[in-house]
Amino acid sequence: MIPLWNHEEASVASVTVKGIPEKLHRRLKARALAHRRSLNSEIIACLEATTFAQRLDPDALLARAAALRNRVAGRLTDTDLAALRGAGRR
Numbered sequence: 001m002i003p004l005w006n007h008e009e010a011s012v013a014s015v016t017v018k019g020i021p022e023k024l025h026r027r028l029k030a031r032a033l034a035h036r037r038s039l040n041s042e043i044i045a046c047l048e049a050t051t052f053a054q055r056l057d058p059d060a061l062l063a064r065a066a067a068l069r070n071r072v073a074g075r076l077t078d079t080d081l082a083a084l085r086g087a088g089r090r
Helices: 024-036 039-051 058-072 076-086
Strands: none
Touching: 024 076, 058 076
């Protein structure tokens, strides 16, 4: 994930979050470990991803799904899946 802002260029505020449920705390710690980040950095990454997420256009998403269904004409092979997976990565 590309950082949306630079800690050195922006003023940085501190926030204390109280009452985090233990299950959520464990999941955040596990995510931090998996992403090789501190717990604080993981929480910031989660907040950035949520706050700056782009809204989906449901009509555009449905149109894309319909177009993909038409391309495979009801049959989806492993070759089709491989081509579709790589289509957006060029």
